[in-house]
Amino acid sequence: MATRETQALIIESAVNLFNQHGTARVSTNRIAQACGISKGNLHYHFRNKESIVQSIYDQMIMEVRRNWRDDHLDPTIQHMAEMYERQLMLIWNYRFFYRELVALLRHDSQLKATFSEYRNSRTAEIVRFFKALITAGVMRQPEGAQSLESLVRISWILSDNWINYIEVDGHEISPQTIREGYALVIELFRPYLTEAALLEIQHYPLQAGSPSLKAASEQPGRKC
Amino acid sequence: MATRETQALIIESAVNLFNQHGTARVSTNRIAQACGISKGNLHYHFRNKESIVQSIYDQMIMEVRRNWRDDHLDPTIQHMAEMYERQLMLIWNYRFFYRELVALLRHDSQLKATFSEYRNSRTAEIVRFFKALITAGVMRQPEGAQSLESLVRISWILSDNWINYIEVDGHEISPQTIREGYALVIELFRPYLTEAALLEIQHYPLQAGSPSLKAASEQPGRKC
Amino acid sequence: MATRETQALIIESAVNLFNQHGTARVSTNRIAQACGISKGNLHYHFRNKESIVQSIYDQMIMEVRRNWRDDHLDPTIQHMAEMYERQLMLIWNYRFFYRELVALLRHDSQLKATFSEYRNSRTAEIVRFFKALITAGVMRQPEGAQSLESLVRISWILSDNWINYIEVDGHEISPQTIREGYALVIELFRPYLTEAALLEIQHYPLQAGSPSLKAASEQPGRKC
Amino acid sequence: MATRETQALIIESAVNLFNQHGTARVSTNRIAQACGISKGNLHYHFRNKESIVQSIYDQMIMEVRRNWRDDHLDPTIQHMAEMYERQLMLIWNYRFFYRELVALLRHDSQLKATFSEYRNSRTAEIVRFFKALITAGVMRQPEGAQSLESLVRISWILSDNWINYIEVDGHEISPQTIREGYALVIELFRPYLTEAALLEIQHYPLQAGSPSLKAASEQPGRKC
DNA sequence: AATGAATGAGGCTTCATTCAT
DNA sequence: GATGAATGAAGCCTCATTCAT
Numbered sequence: 001m002a003t004r005e006t007q008a009l010i011i012e013s014a015v016n017l018f019n020q021h022g023t024a025r026v027s028t029n030r031i032a033q034a035c036g037i038s039k040g041n042l043h044y045h046f047r048n049k050e051s052i053v054q055s056i057y058d059q060m061i062m063e064v065r066r067n068w069r070d071d072h073l074d075p076t077i078q079h080m081a082e083m084y085e086r087q088l089m090l091i092w093n094y095r096f097f098y099r100e101l102v103a104l105l106r107h108d109s110q111l112k113a114t115f116s117e118y119r120n121s122r123t124a125e126i127v128r129f130f131k132a133l134i135t136a137g138v139m140r141q142p143e144g145a146q147s148l149e150s151l152v153r154i155s156w157i158l159s160d161n162w163i164n165y166i167e168v169d170g171h172e173i174s175p176q177t178i179r180e181g182y183a184l185v186i187e188l189f190r191p192y193l194t195e196a197a198l199l200e201i202q203h204y205p206l207q208a209g210s211p212s213l214k215a216a217s218e219q220p221g222r223k224c
Numbered sequence: 225m226a227t228r229e230t231q232a233l234i235i236e237s238a239v240n241l242f243n244q245h246g247t248a249r250v251s252t253n254r255i256a257q258a259c260g261i262s263k264g265n266l267h268y269h270f271r272n273k274e275s276i277v278q279s280i281y282d283q284m285i286m287e288v289r290r291n292w293r294d295d296h297l298d299p300t301i302q303h304m305a306e307m308y309e310r311q312l313m314l315i316w317n318y319r320f321f322y323r324e325l326v327a328l329l330r331h332d333s334q335l336k337a338t339f340s341e342y343r344n345s346r347t348a349e350i351v352r353f354f355k356a357l358i359t360a361g362v363m364r365q366p367e368g369a370q371s372l373e374s375l376v377r378i379s380w381i382l383s384d385n386w387i388n389y390i391e392v393d394g395h396e397i398s399p400q401t402i403r404e405g406y407a408l409v410i411e412l413f414r415p416y417l418t419e420a421a422l423l424e425i426q427h428y429p430l431q432a433g434s435p436s437l438k439a440a441s442e443q444p445g446r447k448c
Numbered sequence: 449m450a451t452r453e454t455q456a457l458i459i460e461s462a463v464n465l466f467n468q469h470g471t472a473r474v475s476t477n478r479i480a481q482a483c484g485i486s487k488g489n490l491h492y493h494f495r496n497k498e499s500i501v502q503s504i505y506d507q508m509i510m511e512v513r514r515n516w517r518d519d520h521l522d523p524t525i526q527h528m529a530e531m532y533e534r535q536l537m538l539i540w541n542y543r544f545f546y547r548e549l550v551a552l553l554r555h556d557s558q559l560k561a562t563f564s565e566y567r568n569s570r571t572a573e574i575v576r577f578f579k580a581l582i583t584a585g586v587m588r589q590p591e592g593a594q595s596l597e598s599l600v601r602i603s604w605i606l607s608d609n610w611i612n613y614i615e616v617d618g619h620e621i622s623p624q625t626i627r628e629g630y631a632l633v634i635e636l637f638r639p640y641l642t643e644a645a646l647l648e649i650q651h652y653p654l655q656a657g658s659p660s661l662k663a664a665s666e667q668p669g670r671k672c
Numbered sequence: 673m674a675t676r677e678t679q680a681l682i683i684e685s686a687v688n689l690f691n692q693h694g695t696a697r698v699s700t701n702r703i704a705q706a707c708g709i710s711k712g713n714l715h716y717h718f719r720n721k722e723s724i725v726q727s728i729y730d731q732m733i734m735e736v737r738r739n740w741r742d743d744h745l746d747p748t749i750q751h752m753a754e755m756y757e758r759q760l761m762l763i764w765n766y767r768f769f770y771r772e773l774v775a776l777l778r779h780d781s782q783l784k785a786t787f788s789e790y791r792n793s794r795t796a797e798i799v800r801f802f803k804a805l806i807t808a809g810v811m812r813q814p815e816g817a818q819s820l821e822s823l824v825r826i827s828w829i830l831s832d833n834w835i836n837y838i839e840v841d842g843h844e845i846s847p848q849t850i851r852e853g854y855a856l857v858i859e860l861f862r863p864y865l866t867e868a869a870l871l872e873i874q875h876y877p878l879q880a881g882s883p884s885l886k887a888a889s890e891q892p893g894r895k896c
Numbered sequence: 897a898a899t900g901a902a903t904g905a906g907g908c909t910t911c912a913t914t915c916a917t
Numbered sequence: 918g919a920t921g922a923a924t925g926a927a928g929c930c931t932c933a934t935t936c937a938t
Contacts, residue, residue: 003918022327024248027911041919043913099326102391103246116393150411153389157408158378161385165377167326169340184381187374191415225901251928265902267930449897470775472696475932489898491934550771550839551694564841598859601837602830605856609833613825615774617788632829635822639863673922699907713923715909903935910928917920 007045009035011059014052018096023053023104053104057111060094061118071125075132077193077200083129084182087159092173095163119156126152138197139189151192155185231269233259235283238276242320247277247328277328281335284318285342295349299356301417301424307353308406311383316397319387343380350376362421363413375416379409455493457483459507462500466544471501471552501552505559508542509566519573523580525641525648531577532630535607540621546608567604574600586645587637599640603633679717681707683731686724690768695725695776725776729783732766733790743797747804749865749872755801756854759831764845767835798824810869811861823864827857 013034017026028049032042046052067086071079091098105112130148133139142148162181163173171177186193186201193201237258241250252273256266270276291310295303315322329336354372357363366372386405387397395401410417410425417425461482465474476497480490494500515534519527539546553560578596581587590596610629611621619625634641634649641649685706689698700721704714718724739758743751763770777784802820805811814820834853835845843849858865858873865873 001918006918022248022324024246025327028913029911038920039913040915040921044918044920047913049912099323100246102323102388103249105392106245112394119392147411147414150408154378154382154408154412157385157389158381160389161381164326165381165384168329168343170336184374184378187371188378188412190371227901230901252930253928262903263930264904264932268901268903272930273928451897454897470696470772472694473775476934477932486899487934488900488936492897492899495934497933547771547774548694550836551697553840554693560842567840595859595862598856602826602856602860605833605837606826606829608837609829612774613829613832616777616791618784632822632826635819636826636860638819675922678922700909701907710924711909712911712925716922716924720908899938901936901938903933905932905934907931908929911926912924913926914924915922917922 003045006035006037006041007055010037010042010045010052011055015056015094015096018053018056019094022096023049023100028052050108054108054111056094057097057114060090060097061114063090064118064122068122068125072128072132075129075136075138077138077197080129080133081182083126084155084159084185085178088162088178088181091160092163092178095167098160099164123152123156126156138194140192140194142192151188155188158184158188227269230259230261230265231279234261234266234269234276235280239280239318239320242277242280243318246320247273247324252276274332278332278335280318281321281338284314284321285338287314288342288346292346292349296352296356299353299360299362301362301421304353304357305406307350308379308383308409309402312386312402312405315384316387316402319391322384323388347376347380350380362418364416364418366416375412379412382408382412451493454483454485454489455503458485458490458493458500459503463504463542463544466501466504467542470544471497471548476500498556502556502559504542505545505562508538508545509562511538512566512570516570516573520576520580523577523584523586525586525645528577528581529630531574532603532607532633533626536610536626536629539608540611540626543611543615547612571600571604574604586642588640588642590640599636603636606632606636675717678707678709678713679727682709682714682717682724683728687728687766687768690725690728691766694768695721695772700724722780726780726783728766729769729786732762732769733786735762736790736794740794740797744800744804747801747808747810749810749869752801752805753854755798756827756831756857757850760834760850760853763832764835764850767839770832771836795824795828798828810866812864812866814864823860827860830856830860 010031014026014031017031017034028042029039031052032039035042046055067090068083071083097104101115105115127149130139130152134141142151159181162184163177166173166177166181190198234255238250238255241255241258252266253263255276256263259266270279291314295307321328325339329339351373354363354376358365366375383405386408387401390397390401390405414422458479462474462479465479465482476490477487479500480487483490494503515538516531519531545552549563553563575597578587578600582589590599607629610632611625614621614625614629638646682703686698686703689703689706700714701711703724704711707714718727739762743755769776773787777787799821802811802824806813814823831853834856835849838845838849838853862870
């Protein structure tokens with residue numbers, strides 16, 4: 001099989017297992033088994049377990065980079081919905097990573113550096129988006145110099161942890177739960193939205209038919 | 225040595241190590257070493273690793289039960305500050321638990337049941353507190369039937385994960401970071417607070433001199 | 449409690465547990481628990497596990513010595529039945545010992561010496577009993593110099609292992625199974641018994657009402 | 673090294689050690705050492721200790737199946753000698769198994785089922801053999817409906833335990849001791865044998881030169 | 897007599913990783 | 918590219934035993 005294919009298979013299986021059981025409880029053995037390849041082969045493609053995590057991280061960052069460019073150029077409520085949906089889906093797909101963040105970053109300083117950089121630049125981009133929203137008259141300027149940054153921070157923490165919050169209750173993740181997470185974000189920003197924006201929210205709710213949400217609802221059926 | 229003392233020592237050491245490295249990366253061996261006792265003795269006091277986690281959880285719940293009663297009887301901004309400070313400190317002290325929540329609960333169904341019950345009853349108590357705040361005229365009723373519940377949910381997720389958020393940046397936890405977490409909660413509720421309440425916030429910020437914050441600022445210096 | 453009582457309790461519990469699970473699978477811990485005493489106390493009474501086995505052995509030998517004297521002075525079929533019943537009961541009561549004989553004796557050379565001596569002298573006594581039976585006209589002399597010794601040997605091996613043989617089938621031990629074991633011994637000697645003896649066997653079968661058989665049928669209900 | 677070779681080596685070493693010390697006193701560690709392989713490698717080939725015992729049992733049953741077919745088609749004294757010799761050798765080779773039968777079967781219900789089935793079908797085969805002997809005029813029909821079955825049972829118990837009986841005395845096993853065991857079986861059946869058969873026994877004693885007996889006499893010198 | 901705390905050796909097993917083929 | 922055999926470290930746990938009280 002081509003190197004790329006095997007590597008992709010390994011990463012896919014690893015992500016699934018890590019999401020289900022956490023990195024510590026998943027042995028390289030188990031990953032190899034899930035892929036239907038030998039332990040030896042796995043180590044041919046990845047020097048060690050850590051490098052699998054690294055690759056998963058790289059892949060995640062690549063997805064981020066592909067999706068998240070120039071959000072501030074389309075300052076609409078609809079785009080906001082799409083933005084948060086994308087973010088929540090990404091977190092769902094790599095939820096093991098968000099759960100173990102502290103330990104993983106403490107353990108790998110290079111990973112830590114790139115993650116911090118990602119977080120900062122992404123936060124800045126979101127702030128820029130909300131400033132564009134304000135300029136476009138969709139939202140009012142919160143009072144206080146730091147207020148907008150604070151709200152974005154809150155929305156960030158909310159996004160990062162909504163899925164975790166839901167999982168603790170034992171709920172399955174679904175388009176519905178993703179929509180509920182987004183609803184909380186709206187609740188956070190509601191006092192600052194204009195009448196027009198609030199109306200639009202009711203007309204354009206997060207759509208169950210969007211492609212990434214479909215992926216989410218299918219995912220539990222995967223085999224690895 | 226008395227059983228109680230040794231058990232307390234083990235739990236203290238385990239909490240510290242778990243907080244630093246995560247439960248999976250801390251062996252019973254390492255805990256015993258940190259305590260300066262033999263492996264055998266550790267297993268004399270705790271049948272296995274899981275039972276250590278159980279005991280830590282029990283201790284945490286006991287602290288919760290001791291602290292959180294009848295919060296809604298004192299519906300003031302000052303009490304609100306204390307409430308959230310307490311909550312943030314608790315989470316800081318047992319942060320490993322909050323990080324690994326999903327895995328731990330998935331692994332232990334009894335623990336899951338008690339935790340769900342705790343979360344529900346505590347959420348209800350906080351909602352009651354905010355209703356009392358509204359009745360006392362400190363806060364305005366948010367529009368929409370579900371709004372207050374949603375805000376409380378957001379504040380919960382915020383509290384649970386603020387410390388994680390900060391730690392990823394590599395910041396040490398300190399009275400200052402606890403205060404910043406509380407500031408975010410205030411930012412969340414700000415649109416609904418009355419003028420009087422907002423004034424009070426400026427006059428009575430979270431005090432660096434409160435006992436639990438002192439504990440927090442000292443804790444990083446512990447030995448185990 | 450008096451030393452004697454505690455020691456007796458320990459030995460009783462140990463015999464029961466050893467019989468059920470084998471010496472290797474029974475820890476001193478478990479014995480102490482079964483007795484309701486502490487590990488420390490157990491080691492106060494018995495230096496180590498081996499010395500418990502030693503004591504059990506001594507007790508068994510004492511029972512033997514008490515029961516088996518001058519069997520050859522009463523050379524009747526009835527006495528023969530009683531002899532074998534006694535032997536089978538003893539083996540049942542200390543069956544763990546007979547199962548693990550080789551390992552136990554290999555491990556403890558003093559025990560080995562006393563056991564060999566016991567076996568030899570007991571075999572000689574049984575041979576003497578059968579010679580008396582022959583003299584009394586109850587049995588015919590088997591042809592061949594070694595024959596009687598061989599038959600006694602066979603009956604010995606039979607007695608030692610009948611209970612084991614039965615247990616493998618998962619049958620509970622009962623007066624009935626003891627009687628069946630004795631029936632095999634009779635079958636072995638049948639060709640050498642006179643008509644009168646054979647008649648007597650039918651008139652005086654092993655009695656279910658004899659004291660030691662009662663003990664046997666009650667024993668499974670013991671608590672330790 | 674090939675998997676088969678290593679596995680065979682492990683099993684061979686394990687059988688030897690189990691025979692010498694009993695399963696409980698032989699650690700997987702010790703087996704690995706005896707084989708000159710690492711602990712890890714041992715567990716690569718056998719998931720755990722129990723599965724080693726299982727494999728040994730399977731191997732024993734295979735040997736049985738290979739050897740014991742259609743014994744009743746050759747109803748001669750010579751064949752009888754060979755039959756019992758084979759049986760005694762098998763028991764010698766796997767004597768640990770026969771000693772610990774009760775504990776092993778109690779511990780593993782699958783093993784128990786197969787063993788019971790083996791014992792029953794083998795006993796039936798031996799009974800069939802003796803019936804053929806009677807038909808062939810080599811042996812007389814014992815009186816009483818159950819007598820033949822009883823004699824076979826006795827010979828079974830005798831075979832199973834003769835080696836144990838001898839070992840307790842500390843005797844090394846040798847062609848001579850195997851022959852003595854067989855002699856006891858003959859003693860058991862002697863009253864029912866015809867003149868011709870008895871003569872034949874004297875002319876064709878168990879041969880020291882038969883292949884399996886050679887194996888037996890060499891075995892004590894094995895290294896592991 | 898009895899207890900409970902403590903120890904250290906050793907048992908079983910998992911696992912990441914290496915390497916010859 | 919891939920495999921399977923092998924390794925050694927480390928993890929969790931049990932246990933006989935000791936000792937102060």
